Amino acid sequence: MILQALTQYYETLVQAGVLAGPGWGPVKASYALSIAADGTLEQVTSIQTEQLRGKKTVLAPQVLTLPAPVKRTVGIAANFLCDNSGYILGADNKGNPQRSLACFAACKALHTSVLEGVDSPSAQALLAFFRTWIPEYTLEHPALAEYREDILSGANLLFRYNGSYVHEDPEIRRAWERHYRADTDSPRGICLVTGEEGPVESVHPAIKNVSGAQSSGAALVSFNAPAFCSYGKEQNLNAPTGKYAAFAYTAALNYLLADREHVYRLGDATVVCWARGGGDAYQAFFGGALLGAPTPYSAADLRGMTAQLCQGIPVDFQEDKLDPNMDFYILGLSPNAARLSVRFFLHNTFRGFLEHIQSHYRRLEIVRPSYDKFETLPIWKLLDEPVNQNARDKSPAPDLAGEVLRAVLNDTRYPATLLNGVALRIRAEREVTRGRAAILKAYYTKLAESTGHEHPDIPEEVLQVSLNPDATNVSYLLGRLFSVLEAVQAAANPGINATIRDKYFSGASATPAAVFPVLVNLAQKHLKKLNAANRGLSIAYEKQMTELLSKLGTEYPAHLNLPQQGSFQLGYYFQTQARYQKKEEK
Known part of the structure; x- marks a missing residue:
């Protein structure tokens, strides 16, 4: 194909x-x-x-x-x-x-x-x-x-x-x-691409400009050991490709890879895309819509054009008219010694891909901090979230980029490796960023869509765009409470270098019964101190604590599983963002 x-x-x-x-x-x-x-x-x-x-x-x-x-x-x-x-x-x-x-x-x-x-x-x-x-x-x-x-x-x-x-x-x-x-020297056979009889190419032309591959070029089709060969055939005669087809596919792929404006990197994969009818407007639109590539259009303009295309309406883009029913292809390649590995190959109509991208962004939608410049989260930003930014190698796991892109463009469940990577980073860094919160929300939202029912430990009331004050999920309430306790400590001790998040976040989200009694007692002391400096703020925080504690009841859960920890982390993120938004409004 x-x-x-x-x-x-x-x-x-x-x-x-x-x-x-x-x-x-x-x-x-x-x-x-x-x-x-x-x-x-x-x-x-x-x-x-x-x-x-x-x-x-x-x-x-x-x-x-x-x-x-x-x-x-x-x-x-x-x-x-x-x-x-x-x-x-x-x-x-x-x-x-x-x-x-x-x-x-x-x-x-x-x-x-x-x-x-x-x-x-x-x-x-x-x-x-x-x-x-x-x-x-x-x-x-x-x-x-x-x-x-x-x-x-x-x-x-x-x-x-x-x-x-x-x-x-x-x-x-x-x-x-x-x-x-x-070409009288080449053996003859039936071409597996065109179905025509003619000279068969034993060594295909090299593919160049794949990141990490040899500068002289690498092979997409290659048989380099007898174990890969059959019936006594040698080299590429095991996959007989006519001389014309071998030249044609390599010429087209090298043309795509040489167009640096429309070649994208995701992890170790070099990604190219093309429309069957030609023209680079489709590539530019796709890059802007999903991969965060620069375009002369605003994010709002792109969203509007995407909505039209998803309704089957052609749109004008960069002096070209985009046909929503145009066949569109996406190919991801990664280096493997002198050869190339195919990370993914996807085919759909342009409209089909955009509908899946639109659904993906709907699942990702979440309240964003005022300093965050991204209206929508491009896929490369999501791939950065599970990565330790202090490590020497800041690349995402080799297979993750392909798995995530396939999930987005085929509208299937996100890979568990993405969720596990985000959970590990939150536990290690004790920080719930917008991207990590969005991944948690999107993962469990898609899980509910694919199974037909919500997850009991991270229900729909938790998976909202912003804070849901009416949610009764215990893990979610614990996350909200932790955010309030952190705010009390910070207000009582202005300029403090480390808060309870640095010491207790991982423990509180995994074993609440062992940690929250200590934190609540500590908060009472902080409230007393804050009361002397700012009585109004002290009363407001005490009211929030009382409301959340009354919803939680008298006992804390002994342990939270991974989905419950996701609810905790979302509750913490939403409560924290709601507090910041309130400050900015003032």
């Missing part, structure tokens, strides 16, 4: 003129070798472009549409018209001159095979270059002097003749396309 979807997307991009046809692809090139009719190297010109990286402007290779490069393993394999100095000149700084000579010989043989008999001055000049070039003379050639060090370090080189790029010559382009289609 992944390869079929990417192949279809490639065909859409070719029809739109965004990508070239089979046999061509984007290649980075740094220098142009200008040659004469007799093959003499006359001049070397840098074709690098200035790019802003961070605050610095640097020279970077120019990306041009050139003959598609081969995927190299340990063997020698030349590229047509553009390659590094080891292949083009027969010399480099890798310390193995014999291999460089072998690379040059392979490059010479390829160009001779493709260009022999081509009626073009550019083709004849290029053939003359390979006939007359002496690799041993590379270090002494005056035309190479200015850029020699960079050229020998692996920069890609291409050719110019009579002021024009050789790869732009129509006759040379036709010759390359004939050669690419012929």
Whole structure:
């Protein structure tokens, strides 16, 4: 399904003129070798472009549409018209001159095979270059002097003749396309993507720009050990993919990964998405709606457009009209040595995904502190909540990002690992942030939706957007009471460095019977002290304590289980936010 979807997307991009046809692809090139009719190297010109990286402007290779490069393993394999100095000149700084000579010989043989008999001055000049070039003379050639060090370090080189790029010559382009289609060396078979018979690609082109993977590229389809092979087949012949389909899916995926504005990171996963009909407006909208990516629209505008799309109404976005019924795909990849692992692959209509995102945000909705700048919590923020921010590695667990994204976009239950991670962080840090409270609320709300009944230990009356003063859940009331007791202590001791939360929060939420009698007695002393300084505030807090204690009764629970602790934590969060909001209103 992944390869079929990417192949279809490639065909859409070719029809739109965004990508070239089979046999061509984007290649980075740094220098142009200008040659004469007799093959003499006359001049070397840098074709690098200035790019802003961070605050610095640097020279970077120019990306041009050139003959598609081969995927190299340990063997020698030349590229047509553009390659590094080891292949083009027969010399480099890798310390193995014999291999460089072998690379040059392979490059010479390829160009001779493709260009022999081509009626073009550019083709004849290029053939003359390979006939007359002496690799041993590379270090002494005056035309190479200015850029020699960079050229020998692996920069890609291409050719110019009579002021024009050789790869732009129509006759040379036709010759390359004939050669690419012929491919008499590849075995034949039925392509598992297209269902057509033809040459089967044994080694697929490399996928580049996946975070953490090799810079030279990694394989999405790969068989690297006999244990993975069947019926005596080798390499990718075990999953026969036609030469066209192998080129098409890798070209489409590399195009998506090269578009840095619409590539997203979630944990160790690199995420790309695309609409079957093409156009990057769908990607931009999806990134803004779920992943918190910047857009020229406000959060309110995005919510309004999302609501329209969920009703089946097309909307205008970035000068494009978004079709709610457009097929939309989301692919998450993570590095695995020289290969890529598929973390997740999701397919739905654009409207279907947005409906699930809308439901997710509804479950997450919770009162937010005034200092919190996020109107809605993007998914990367949720993934940060179970992470120890003081640890050296602040990345979420490898599988968590994929599990959470799948749950959101498929509208299924959130992973238990997310809940357990949040519970562990609250216990360790004794802090209930907006994100953690929202995760608790969303997890148990979705659990109730999927089972058809509320959880007895964390009922609907607890899972509200803000404080529910009428809730009678004991764990919730204990959380509220703890917040009031903390406020009493802070009011009686202005500027105090540590409150009861730092010492007692974990114990109070797990074993209330052992902790709350101590805290209530302590609060009586704090009230007495506060009464002398601010009688009105003392009376107000005493009234809150009395009200909550009367609802709780005479006995505290001996233990609270995990869902009950969630109710406690939500009660604490809501009571604390209600107090802060009251102060801000004053």
